[in-house]
Amino acid sequence: ARPRVGYYYTGKTSLQLVSDSIKKITVKEYQSIPVVVDKNVSVYDAICTMFLEDVGTLFVVDNSSILVGVLSRKDLLRASLGKQDLTTLPVNIIMTRMPNITFCEKDDNVYEVAKILIEKQIDAVPVVKRNGEQLEVIGRFTKTNITKALVDLIHEDM
Amino acid sequence: ARPRVGYYYTGKTSLQLVSDSIKKITVKEYQSIPVVVDKNVSVYDAICTMFLEDVGTLFVVDNSSILVGVLSRKDLLRASLGKQDLTTLPVNIIMTRMPNITFCEKDDNVYEVAKILIEKQIDAVPVVKRNGEQLEVIGRFTKTNITKALVDLIHEDM
Known part of the structure; x- marks a missing residue:
């Protein structure tokens, strides 16, 4: 019979408790503000925006905040190796x-997104809100x- | 009195168990292979190396693997905005x-390094071995x- 005390064995290992804590954390608790550029800006202006906003x-987006592409530092660096003039090359030529x-x-769940970032070898994903067939950009993760x-998970404990 | 059963209350909360698990993980268990360039190579060649090796x-290093600088994608992108010829600009002009x-x-500890990356707003640090006053590069974290x-911490539990 279970001892009648103010606590009891839950049958969980410490690793299961780790998982439980982390699985409760959702993207919206940690997401950042998205930084967007219009599909018609030049690669040069996109690189400047990346520096001004200090993002990777x-x-x-098109003119109604609908997601049409993603530009990583890697995409922009690759373009900078080319022969093209970055001030006239539009981002929609080089974007994903x-x-x-x-x-x-x-x-x-933060854990599920972490797995995806590792699998796909990417640093960031847009957080989107579905709007019919279209995806509106509402964040950056x-x-x-x-x-x-x-860090927060451990810091709370100190 | 403590109930005499095969388990007992440790006085730890689940968050403390989370911390304990994470604090046991050290850099050497997860570090990557470092990618180095000589201090005399050009910015152009450094950008090419970054792509070939797929690192950020x-x-x-100098000619005996001693750390003399760090180049981030951001440093290289900044250089690409300038007027200089990237094929003749040496990396030691723009490196940290x-x-x-x-x-x-x-x-x-992985947790301590995670805190430092957040505080300093950087993506990666070299893992070094001290050799007198000098630092030999042995990894990348x-x-x-x-x-x-x-992801592994949670995956082990599934």
């Missing part, structure tokens, strides 16, 4: 576009956000 | 140099490694 990934964009939603979640 | 940070380089050692550690 830009989301490319649908259906190749990986994204997440605000109620997704990165390995920095995941690192922060991990 | 390069370490700059000592004493401004943040580094870690192989027995450091990044937010990707931290994300992997978090």
